[in-house]
Amino acid sequence: MLTQLSVQNFAIVRFLELDLSRGMTTITGETGAGKSIAIDALGLCLGNRAEASMVRQGASKAEVSAQFEISQNQAARLWLQQNELRSDDDCILRRVVTKEGRSKAYINGTAVPLAQLKQLGQYLVSIHGQHAHQLLLKPSQQLAIVDQYAAHPQLLSEVKQAYQHWKGLCNEQELAQQQQKELLAQQQLLEYQVKELDEFSLAEGEYQTIEQQHQRLSHSTELQQSSFQLSQLLALDEQVNVLDMLGQACRTTSQLLALDPKLENINNLLHDAQIQIEEAGQQLGHYSEQLDYDPELFAELELRLSQALELARKHHTNAEQLPALHLNLQQQLEQLSQQSQRFEHLTEDIEQAWQIYLSKANKLSKSRERAASSLSKLITKEIHKLSMAKAQCEFALQSDASQFTNSNGVDRVELRVTTNPGQPMQSIDKVASGGELSRIGLAIQVICSASILTPTLIFDEVDVGISGPTAAVVGGMLRKLGQQCQVLCVTHLPQVAGHGHQQMLVSKQQKKNETITNMLTLNGQQRLEELARLLAGDAITPSALANAQELLVED
Numbered sequence: 037m038l039t040q041l042s043v044q045n046f047a048i049v050r051f052l053e054l055d056l057s058r059g060m061t062t063i064t065g066e067t068g069a070g071k072s073i074a075i076d077a078l079g080l081c082l083g084n085r086a087e088a089s090m091v092r093q094g095a096s097k098a099e100v101s102a103q104f105e106i107s108q109n110q111a112a113r114l115w116l117q118q119n120e121l122r123s124d125d126d127c128i129l130r131r132v133v134t135k136e137g138r139s140k141a142y143i144n145g146t147a148v149p150l151a152q153l154k155q156l157g158q159y160l161v162s163i164h165g166q167h168a169h170q171l172l173l174k175p176s177q178q179l180a181i182v183d184q185y186a187a188h189p190q191l192l193s194e195v196k197q198a199y200q201h202w203k204g205l206c207n208e209q210e211l212a213q214q215q216q217k218e219l220l221a222q223q224q225l226l227e228y229q230v231k232e233l234d235e236f237s238l239a240e241g242e243y244q245t246i247e248q249q250h251q252r253l254s255h256s257t258e259l260q261q262s263s264f265q266l267s268q269l270l271a272l273d274e275q276v277n278v279l280d281m282l283g284q285a286c287r288t289t290s291q292l293l294a295l296d297p298k299l300e301n302i303n304n305l306l307h308d309a310q311i312q313i314e315e316a317g318q319q320l321g322h323y324s325e326q327l328d329y330d331p332e333l334f335a336e337l338e339l340r341l342s343q344a345l346e347l348a349r350k351h352h353t354n355a356e357q358l359p360a361l362h363l364n365l366q367q368q369l370e371q372l373s374q375q376s377q378r379f380e381h382l383t384e385d386i387e388q389a390w391q392i393y394l395s396k397a398n399k400l401s402k403s404r405e406r407a408a409s410s411l412s413k414l415i416t417k418e419i420h421k422l423s424m425a426k427a428q429c430e431f432a433l434q435s436d437a438s439q440f441t442n443s444n445g446v447d448r449v450e451l452r453v454t455t456n457p458g459q460p461m462q463s464i465d466k467v468a469s470g471g472e473l474s475r476i477g478l479a480i481q482v483i484c485s486a487s488i489l490t491p492t493l494i495f496d497e498v499d500v501g502i503s504g505p506t507a508a509v510v511g512g513m514l515r516k517l518g519q520q521c522q523v524l525c526v527t528h529l530p531q532v533a534g535h536g537h538q539q540m541l542v543s544k545q546q547k548k549n550e551t552i553t554n555m556l557t558l559n560g561q562q563r564l565e566e567l568a569r570l571l572a573g574d575a576i577t578p579s580a581l582a583n584a585q586e587l588l589v590e591d
Contacts, residue, residue: 037056037058037104037105037491037492037521037522038056038078038102038103038104038160038161038491038492038522038524039055039056039103039104039105039126040053040054040055040056040101040102040103041053041054041056041074041077041078041100041101041102041103042054042099042100042101042102042103043073043074043077043098043099043100044098044099044100045091045092045095045097045098045099046073046076046077046080046090046091046092046098046099046100047070047073047076047077047090047092047098047553048070048073048092048544048550048551048552048553049070049073049077049092049552049553050092050552052074052077052553052554052555054074054540054555054557055557056522056524057522057537057538058518058522058537059515059518059519059522059523059536059537059538060514060515060517060518060523060524060525060535060536060537060538061522061523061524061525061536061537061538061539061540062525062526062527062532062533062535062536062538062539062540063524063525063526063527063539063540063541063542063555064526064527064528064533064539064540064541064542064566064570065541065542065543065544066542066543066544067528068544069542069543069544069553070542070544070553071497071526071542072496072497072526073542073553074542074555075163075494075496075524075526077100078100078102078161078163078494079163080100080131080133081100081101081102081129081130081131081153081157082102082129082153082154082157082160082161082163083141083150083151083153083154083157086131086133086137086139087133087137088133088134088135088136088137090133091133091134091135093550094550095135096134096135097132097133097134097135098132098133099130099131099132099133100130100131101128101129101130101131102128102129102130103126103127103128104126104127104128104129104160104491104492105125105126106125106126106127106160106491107125108491109159109160109491111159112127112156112159112160112491115155115156115159116143116144116156119152121143121144121146121148122144122145122146127143127144127156127160128142128143128144128145129141129142129143129153129156129157129160130142130143130145131153141153143156159490159491160490160491160492161490161491161492161493161494162485162490162492162493162494163494163496164481164485164493164494164495164496164498165496165498172451172464172473172476172477172480173464173465173473175448175449175450178431178449178450178451179404179444179447179448179449181411181431181449181451181480181484182404182407182408182411182431182433182449183404183407184484185407185410185411185483185484186403186404186406186407188400188403188407191396191399191400191403192400192444194396195393195396195397195400195443195444195445196443196444198389198392198393198396198397199393199397199441199442199443200443201389201392201393202386202389202390202392202393205382205385205386205389206386208382209382209383209386212382222372223369223372226365226368226369226372227369229351229365230362230365230366230369232347233347233358233361233362233365234362236343236344236347236358238344238347238358238359238362239359240359240360242359243341243344243355243356243358244356246337246340246341246344247341249333249337250334250337250338250341253333253334253337254334260324263320263323263324264324266320267317267320267321267324270313270316270317270320271313271314271317272317278313279310279313279314279317282306282309282310282313283310285306286303286306286307286310289302289303289306290303341355344358394437394446397437397445397446397447398435398446400445400447401433401435401445401446401447404433404445404447404449405433408431408432408433408449409431411431411480411483412429412430412431414483415429415476415479415480415483416428416429416430418479418482418483418513419475419476419479421509421513422475422478422479422502422506422509422510423475423504423505423506424455424472424475424476426455426456426457427453427454427455427472428453428454428461429451429452429453429476430451430452430453430461431449431450431451431452432449432450432451432452432461433447433448433449434447434448434449434450435447435448436448450463451463451464452464453467453468453472453476454467455467455468455472464476470501471501471502473501474498474499474500474501474502475501475502475506477498478498478499478502478510478513479513481495481498482513482514482517485517485521490521491521491522492521492522492523492524493517493521493522493523493524494523494524494525494526495514495523495524495525495526495527496526497526497527497528498525499527499528499529499532502529503529504531505531507529507531507532508531508532508535508587510529510531510532511529511531511532511533511534511535511589512535512589514532514535515535515536515537515589518536518537528570529570530567530570530571530584530587531587533566533567533570533587534567534584534587534588534589535589538557538558539557539558539563539566540555540556540557540558541555541556541558541562541566542554542555543555543556563584563588564581564584564585564588565581565584567584567587567588568580568581568583568584571583571584571587
């Protein structure tokens with residue numbers, strides 16, 4: 037419930053602070069006094085667009101603050117907790133607008149994005165403007181009214197999600213069809229390349245090994261000759277060789293060691309060298325034995341190398357990188373194969389998603405059908421009270437998946453009325469006059485608001501086009517609604533104003549070069565005088581006061 041509204045330098049308001057109560061509060065005042073300014077200021081707190089023109093002339097900024105009592109508002113408390121904003125029994129929304137048009141928003145003292153004000157606002161206040169009944173002419177609004185009355189947000193959410201999933205699959209299939217030729221050509225190329233590399237089957241590191249073998253065989257004669265000469269030099273030459281010379285050196289140092297122990301290290305090094313030369317000669321002998329030239333093996337290696345180099349040239353890479361390229365192409369081909377398989381399954385997935393969507397949409401249609409039937413009866417009953425005794429009202433629901441498929445289901449709603457007996461039901465835009473449209477719209481707003489029970493409901497001159505006994509009925513409807521929730525009603529009709537549990541007067545004063553709007557809570561005598569003014573104009577007579585007393589509804 038809205039408990040306090042504070043407005044500073046907003047439009048023609050210098051400062052205004054309102055303490056609000058439960059029940060129905062009516063707001064009256066002369067035409068042009070600014071009766072709707074408080075509603076506009078509250079709308080700013082709820083996330084409406086800010087403009088520089090909202091700042092009072094001469095002021096640097098406008099500031100609006102709204103305090104709500106939310107101890108019984110579980111939806112608002114839950115939202116505050118989920119968004120990690122402080123939550124107790126009170127919630128304060130604040131909006132600051134500079135003269136340059138920039139604005140800042142706050143919830144419980146914490147700066148927040150404008151979107152969060154709008155999200156929280158829907159749990160606190162519902163505002164019905166004076167032109168809201170014009171929206172009744174739009175089929176989308178008529179459907180929204182049925183959904184609002186039906187109160188099935190979970191069904192709406194499920195249908196929307198199912199539709200988005202189905203639509204997403206359809207878009208994926210359309211894109212896949214556009215890409216299919218390109219993907220098929222790419223897949224065929226990859227299949228050829230992978231097959232070619234499969235057949236060649238070059239293992240990791242194999243090219244380097246082949247290259248080394250090829251080099252050794254191509255120089256086998258040179259290697260054999262050099263190995264023989266080296267073997268002779270090391271040990272096999274009978275005239276002179278390194279091993280014999282080292283043996284002589286070792287014998288000499290062994291003899292000298294007896295004369296000088298300092299030669300021990302040199303002696304050891306020479307003996308170690310003798311052993312190493314002997315081992316080198318043996319290994320060189322084994323190496324020479326394995327150097328037999330194999331022309332068939334050389335031809336195979338020659339062919340393998342040339343094929344590897346040719347493949348590397350074709351794929352614009354190095355021969356050493358062919359195994360890595362082979363693996364990469366295999367992975368690309370696997371991904372394309374998976375895409376092809378996905379495309380093959382898309383039709384089946386789309387059909388399955390469509391059936392799920394239809395199932396949920398049909399549930400939504402049934403819920404709408406029940407709500408439309410009930411709402412039609414309630415509205416017909418209410419408009420009978422509003423000087424439309426013979427009128428009938430009907431929300432006609434048409435379900436057709438071939439025509440109306442969208443995220444809101446497969447339904448189209450048409451609000452039909454007949455205002456005269458014997459006349460067929462027709463679309464509301466064809467038969468309802470402005471006054472009739474206003475009364476039907478008001479009945480819908482009252483009924484739907486009662487079903488939702490938003491803590492605070494605001495009606496901004498929704499009684500336009502209504503007068504006399506009908507206005508008294510409207511006042512009674514709003515007062516009854518005020519027993520369930522807080523109702524604020526801006527009105528110019530004394531019959532409506534008299535039904536308020538409390539009443540406020542908006543007045544406008546001119547001082548020097550500025551205009552100031554004030555709002556005052558009226559006591560009993562002041563209410564009578566204001567109702568009399570609404571009845572008779574500025575000249576308040578005893579008769580007008582007596583009539584005002586009759587209009588004043590008291591518990």
